[in-house]
Amino acid sequence: MQERHTYDLGMIGNCAYLALIGKDTNIKWMCMPRFDSSFIFGSLIGGEKGGEFSIKPTSEDFKITQTYIPNTNVLETIVETDEFAYKITDCAPRFRQFDRYYRPQMLIRKIEPLRGLPQLRVVCDPVGDYGQKKLTRERGSSHIRYFGLPETLRLTTNIPINMLMDSSPFVLTKTRYMVMTYGAPLEAELQETAENFINKTVFYWQNWVKSTSIGQHYQEQVIRSSLALKIHQYEDTGGIIASPTMSLPESPGSTRNWDYRYCWMRDTYYTLTAFNNIGHFEEMENYFLYLTNIPMKGKERIQPLYNLVGEGSIIEKELDLPGYMGNQPVRVGNDAYTHIQNDVYGQILLAILPLYTDKRFANMEKSQSSYLLKTILDKIEFTMDEADAGLWEFRNLKQKHAYTHLFQWAGSHAAMKIAKEIGEIELGRKAEKLLKQAAAHLEKCYAPNRKAYAQAEGVDRMDASTLQLIMMNYIPHDSQKAKDHLKALEEDLRVGKGLFYRYKHADDFGEPETTFLICAFWYVEALACVGRTDEAMEAFEEIAGYSNHVGLLSEDVKSSDGSMWGNFPQAYSHVGLVNAAYRINNKLDKPDFLP
DSSP: OOOOOOEEEEEEESSOOOOEEETTTTTEEEOOSSTTTTTEHHHHGGGGGGGGGEEEESSSSEEEEEEOOSSSSOOOEEOOOOOOOOEEEEEEEOOEETTTOOOOOOEEEEEEEESOOOEEEEEEEETTTTTEEEOOOOOSSEEEEEEEESSSSEEEESHHHHHHHHOOOOOOOOEEEEEEEEOOOOOHHHHHHHHHHHHHHHHHHHHHHHHHOOOOOTTHHHHHHHHHHHHHHETTTEEOOOOBOOOSSSSTTOOOOOOOOOOOOHHHHHHHHHHHHOOOHHHHHHHHHHTSSSOOOOOOOOOEETTTTOOOOOOOESSSSSOOOGOEEEESSGGGSSEEEEEHHHHHHHHHHHHHHHHGGGOOOTOOOOOOHHHHHHHHHHHTTTTTTTTTOSSSSOOBBBHHHHHHHHHHHHHHHHHHHHHHHHHHHHHHHHHHHHHHHTTTTTTTTTTTTTTTTTOOOOOOOHHHHTTTTTTTTHHHHHHHHHHHHHHHHEEETEEEOSSSOBTBBBSSOOOOHHHHHHHHHHHHHOOOHHHHHHHHHHTTTTTTTTTTTOEEEEEETEEEEESSSSSHHHHHHHHHHHHHHHHHGEHHHHH
């Protein structure tokens, strides 16, 4: 059997930036000042052009252990040889200060001797403009300044500057600190500040987890997924990205290499549902503010995705970089922003529904409610009979997708509830009319020969997105129709106990070679919905096992060997885990399952 491919990376972040740190101590991905900015360190796809920030022993024979400080996004990497050992603590500071969150463009790396006299070498070689620009350096008494970026990059340290400038080896006789800042530099005392910020960040994350509502089962997986999801939100604007990476292939050689550092309307609905399920609400309030900055006037469409500040133009181009394991092309930007994907309108309505129906949002500013509701209902009406690219973003195939009609139906249902809460009777009637129209379209997707709903009107091929018909109770959970529909999907798309293909037919790039993790977790939810709870638990445990050494999930899994592929970590996959665990826990809390 072929060796399983994994992403041996841990992730840190503070809702202002994210970094991926390899088990070899190298920061292989870090973009500043925003998630969608050029990388400063990007050897993950840039090879030698991607720069380096590593803390490696001079010996080539060493062992690495990488773990999180429990219930935090602070990462620890222990490096051991026969003669010595040392520990690196990587921290993106985040904590409450002066009645707001402190989340600077700052990376703290603490190097602590554990045994013997560690001999190591630090290489710090940041780059600009996606590896096309070499930065110039200037030494200070206890720092190095790097020039060539829009703002100054500075590394403040108590490591001898000559050792850093020359990347020469030194013996670690005491704890050393490196603080990298983008923009405002560190002016305070180094050791005291670094220790203080690490301790406050650990305290913040552990208290955040304590305030999380999690069921009895799968707590460890849900905690890690929740922590990962939290730092996918760019707090300055409220936007939530699909993944921090770009151009990691869905399968090797497939050319399905996409930039996911943007905010998909669809992903956000699922992510906010996950936060709601674990009892965290500020993410939803932040997203509502992000949404109010999206242009929605007149006949203008709402795009499937926007950048972190709500701008619509995300031009896709190819970069002169070697790519991950040589996979070409390397794409930045995403042409999907030009697509027609008509499910987005319903998903926006579903995402904001709790702001009106959950009494815990009593003080939320909702002055734009009538305008927002009318605007989105108008767009559902305008696009109701239109073929689109669907949630899988087909580039050369337009259909009337069942998934799109489902969210026109569900969004209209949400609009009826919102209209009732804000006293808009006429808008409520319009929503009810649209709900009936969407249901009529959905019934045109039913394939009697399969006893199931197909991918789109006029075809009989199966699509994993129609699992949502069960999850959202369009097909009643206790009906034979739900059981038949699930059986047809299992026959065509399931592999093993729980892995699921999105679809099996050829698309613009051929037939899909890997399964999609969010679909596997949707399958778990559908199993729980129809009462097959034991099978749901078995499938969940298998799927969760495809995480890496620190519990992070990729976008795709190759069913033949369990290899991780696609962008990493993938918010969608962690959302799926949180929501599937919530569904199972709710089932197990029912009287029939209680001891």
